[in-house]
Structures are given as structure tokens and as C-alpha cells.
Amino acid sequence: MEVVKPLLYILVFPGFLFQFVFSTYLEWMDRKFYARMQNRRGPLYTGFRGVLQPVADILKLFFKEDIVPARADRFMFSLMPILGLAAVVTAGLYLPVWLFTPYNSFEGDLIVVLYLLSLPSLVLFLAGWFSVSPYSLIGATRVLTQLFAYEVPFFLALLTPAVVAGSWQIQKIAVYPWTSGSWWVIGIQLLAFLVALLTLQAKLERVPFDIPEAETEVVGGPLTEYSGKKLAMFRIQKDILMLVGSAFIAALFFGGFPGGLWIGGLWLLVKTSIVVFLLSVIRASFARIRIDQIVTFSWKYLAPASLVQLLVVLILKGNGVL
């Protein structure tokens, strides 16, 4: 039993299977929100109101022909999708959900998760780099440029709740409002929450930050040469990244998901859905900006904003208010 249990954790809950199901659900919701905001219907036919459409898309890709370009590095080209998927699923294991906090939580797991969430961008860069095609190369360099733009504000924004709770442990940060009873801390962290939301959007490479894979400019960006199973894995990776990213933001800024299996599950569903809804609103209301514009935007507005937020929290902390 001692051997089976960790395997179940990794593969079923809160590991791959749970994350896959939940993330496809979130993708469906995102697509529905996005479609309604554009006066469209969105997915309709597969499953209840098209809820299985993302699964169907991924399944379809698995049955498609898988081509590796002749000039590409075969080993690295095939390794990248697996590496990226493994990184985000591992990050998802640290979600503070039912029963698992004593199992995998330790002081400093926030850093590990941030590291694991940076990996997909590097994987994407390498994927583009090893496919050796003009569009992939341009996409790959854009991934890296964008990474330097949003990563620092993202870290700074997520640092704020950690400073508030005085801990590097996600579990402790999440339960801080419950244990201390001071729910107003959510209010003073709104600026950091906003920065985290925008930078998560950039991490997910969605409008207005979908610069690396801008379809009309660089075809598919780093994923131009990918097809079949490997592309499907990138799709799953992206969905799970959205789930993990939005769930972590919900956990760090909105008090986590306590309350056991059912109530905790409900919290998870509601809070991540709210974050995903906000992400779709951002996606629907902007045009894609240019790579130089995102660098300016991040360093001129996002990074100073998160620094100001940090400063406010530190001052409050110093005066013993927190």
C-alpha cells in the first residue's frame, strides 16, 4: 500500500488525471466566456453544452500523423513536450487541496512551484530552437524576450502574500486569512493580484500577450513544426498551466480551499473559475501588443506596481498592523 499511494497521488489525485479533467473543464469555460463576450455561442455539441470539446480536440490530435522535421534534433524535439508536461503536473502536485498538505507541503515550496512554472517557457524556447525553421526561431526568441519581461513582476507579485503571511509555504499563506481572521488583507493585496493576473496571462501566452505564437505573424511560433501527439502534449501542458496558475493565484490571494473534500473542492472550482473568467475578460478586450511594447509595459508599470505593493505591505508589517 505504501508503494501504491504515492503512485495514486501522482497519477490520479491531485496528479495527472485530476488535473487533466479539471483543466479541460477550465478550457471549456474559458472558451465559453470568450465566445459569449464576442457574441458567439462557443462549443456546443460534444457533451453537455460542448463541455467535452477540449478533450475531443486533444484526442483528435493524438490520432493525427506525427511529423518530425528532417533538420530538427530528433531527441530534443521529442523530449520537450514530455518535459514541459512533467514540469506543470509536478507544480500542480503542490496545490493546497484536500488531504495532501501534510504529504507534500514544506517550508519553501512556493519557490519550487515558481521554478516549475518557469520551466514551460524555457521548454517552449528549446522546442522552437530545436525545430529549426524561421518561424520557430522567431517564436523561440520571442518566448525568451517575453519571459524576461513578465517573470520578475510575476515573482514580485507572488512575494506579497508570502510577506503578509510571513511564510514561504503555500499552505500557510493560503490559510493565513482563516487563522488570523483578518480578511481585509485580501483588500490591500489587490494591486499585486492584478499584476499576478496580467503576468499569468503573459505566461500563458494569451491575448494581449500571445506574441510568441501570434498566428498571423509567425504561424504557430515555437510550435509551428509540432504535430500529432507532441502537439497534443503541448495543448495539455497549456491547459494544466492555466489550471495551476489560476489555482495558485486563488490560493495565495483568496485564502485557499479549506474544508475537506466537498467544500474544499467547491472552493477550488469557484475560485479558479473566477480567475479564469478574469483571464478571459482580459483576452477578449485587448489587441495583441508588440514585443517591444510588452517589455516597456512590464518594466514601466508592472514591476514598479508590484514593488509599491510590496513596500505598502512591508510598512504595514513594520508598524505591527499585520
Added chain:
Amino acid sequence: MEESVFRLPVGPQHPFLKEPAKFDFDIQGEEIVGARMNFGYNHRGIEKGCEARNYYQAMYLLERVCGICSHSHTTAFVQAVEEIMKLEVPKRGLYLRMVDCELERLHSHLLWLGVAAHEVGFDSLFMLVWRDRELVMDILEKISGNRVNYAINTIGGVRRDITDAQRKEILGIMKTLKQRLDYYAKIGTHEPSFVGRIKGVGTLSAERAAEMCAVGPFARASNVATDVRKDDPYACYAEMDFKLITSDLCDILGRVIVRVYEMIESCTIIEQLLETMPEGEIALAKVSRRVPEGAAVSRYEAPRGEDVHFVRSNGTDKPERVRVRAPTLANLEAATESVIGAYVADIPIAIASIDPCFSCTDRMAIVLRDRKRGTRVTTWEELRRRGIEWYGKNKGIRF
């Protein structure tokens, strides 16, 4: 630094191009330092096809030159033929032609606005604009029976009349459309991320635009006041009250502004046309199938710019020569030049800003070297002199 220039091929197949065309960009980092274009992937032999058909068949063939400005090409052709035959088209027929022409401008510009929004990743605007384009398409379907190739022109008039009920309905829709267009004008010129992408991008100075013979909204956005409807009014445009929209921004934002306000002007023209529509016949009752010997050039302001048709007849029921100069051809060179200095990310929107239509443009030209008589070459100056002379004599236009 020479080695760091790298060639980025775009096309013939590329997601941003709806039709095949080939562009080669020299890239240094993310900046474009050189651009070349090449087309010819979509040659269909339409001009030759016209020579093998009679005038009516040729008209239907020319309707298929373009999927968007189908009415433009038939009207330009029909006007040329009517000029050769010296036909007096009934006024109601001309008015109906103009209604279709302006509706076509509306749906073409709406389509372009959607495409432009899509090129910069603003899919919400794209979806909303195309929803409203359906209003125009529905009108066109109601009054002509077709959404795209309306087949409403005939030599000597139009084929379908509109009823009073349809007239009222169109006026109602125009009111809705004007409100929506005001909203899009606000978004297109104020939404920060959209404006940030198009402002100061793909600039083309007024002098350069005039030099390179740019036409249509593309030239008007570079502050060149050229519009065939004003310069050389055909049909009844001289009686209409509308503004010639220009912009001195000379960039893509200017092109958005020109097109959006032009749509509002088009709505005004349609309202005027429908309110002052004269009674009477819509077409001449009897038109001979044979066209007397002669030649005529017809200019027409298509949504994308000046469309020129040249028709030469030889007394039979088939044209001897039909030449179609689609507006894209006039703009493509200038558009390619306007991309230089921009970023890679600006390529799609900069090229799309002329509303390119490559299948309309593609022709094949072969110069046969005739050893006996020698190949005659007409210089540009000679051609220009002859043009000025002709316009002075026949149309009373002084340059």
C-alpha cells in the same frame, strides 16, 4: 552586421494571407530592412476568357474577378460598353447601381476592419464587425438574390427593381448600422492596445503615395485626395452630397479612420439615393448584342480604390480586348515599401492595410519581339501626355 540580416519568406501560403502571394523580408533582429514582393500564383486568364465570350457572358465572368468587389468590376465593364454603344441608361437604373455600389463598399470595408483587427489579434472586434457585416449582406441578398455575386448589372441598366417595403427596410438598417459604426470608430481610434499597434506603423508620405500612384482609401489615408466619385463622377455621383474623407496620419491608424468614416458616408449616400429615387424604367428595353467598333476606358471607385477597365470592340458580339486593372496592383508596391522600418510583428497588418486582393490582380504579360516591324515602345512621358490630352478633349478635365 551584414551577416545578421536574415531572410524571412512570407507566403505563398501563410496564415495572414488569404490568397497566395510571396513576400521576402530582410530582417535584422526584429526590424525589417528590406522587402520584395512577387505574385502570380493565382493567374486565371480572365481577360483572355472575356475575348472568347460575348458581352453578356463576359460581364458574368468579370463579376468573378473578385469575391468582394464583384459589383465594381461589372459596373466598370458595363460603363465602358455603354460608352462605346452611346447608351443613355435610365436614371432609376443608375440609382440602383449606386445603391449596390455603396452597399458593396460597406460590406467590403466592414470585412477589412474585421480582418485588420484579426491581424493584430483583436478577435473581439473582428467577431462584432463581421456580425454587423451580415446586416449588409442580408440587404444585398434581399435586393439581388445573392450574397456575393449579385448579377444585378446588365448592359443598359440593372436587372432587378426594389420595392417600397425594401426601401424602408434598408433605411431602417442604415440607421442601426450608423450607430454601430460610430461605436467602431470610437474603438478603432481609442482602444489603447489596438491604437498602440497601428499608430505610426507602415507610414507612407503623401508625396511618395502620389508618386507611386496609390489609389483608394490607402492613398486617402496618406492625405492624397483622390476619389473617382469626386474627380471623374460616373453614374449620378455628381448629384450626391458626400464628403471625401482623408487623413494626414499617413499610417495604418489613418487607414482605419478613413475606412470607418467612409462607411458612414456610404450610409449617407444610400439614404440620399433611396429618398430621392426617381420613378421609371430600370433598364433600356432593347439593347443590341453587337457592339459597334470603338474603345473606351472606364474608371470606377471600387471599395479598394480606382478600378480601371479598358474595352475595345470590333463590331461583333465579342470584345476584342478587355483589360482589368484592379486597385490592389496600384497599391501593392507602395504597401511593400511602407513595411520597411517596421517590426516583424507589423508585417501582416501593414500588408493587409491596403486590403489586398491578389486573385483580382494577377495577370500575365508577355512582350513578343516582332522582328519585322520592331517592338513599339511607348514611354511614360508619351503615355502621360496622351492621357492628359484625351481627358482635356473628352471629359473637360484640366490637369
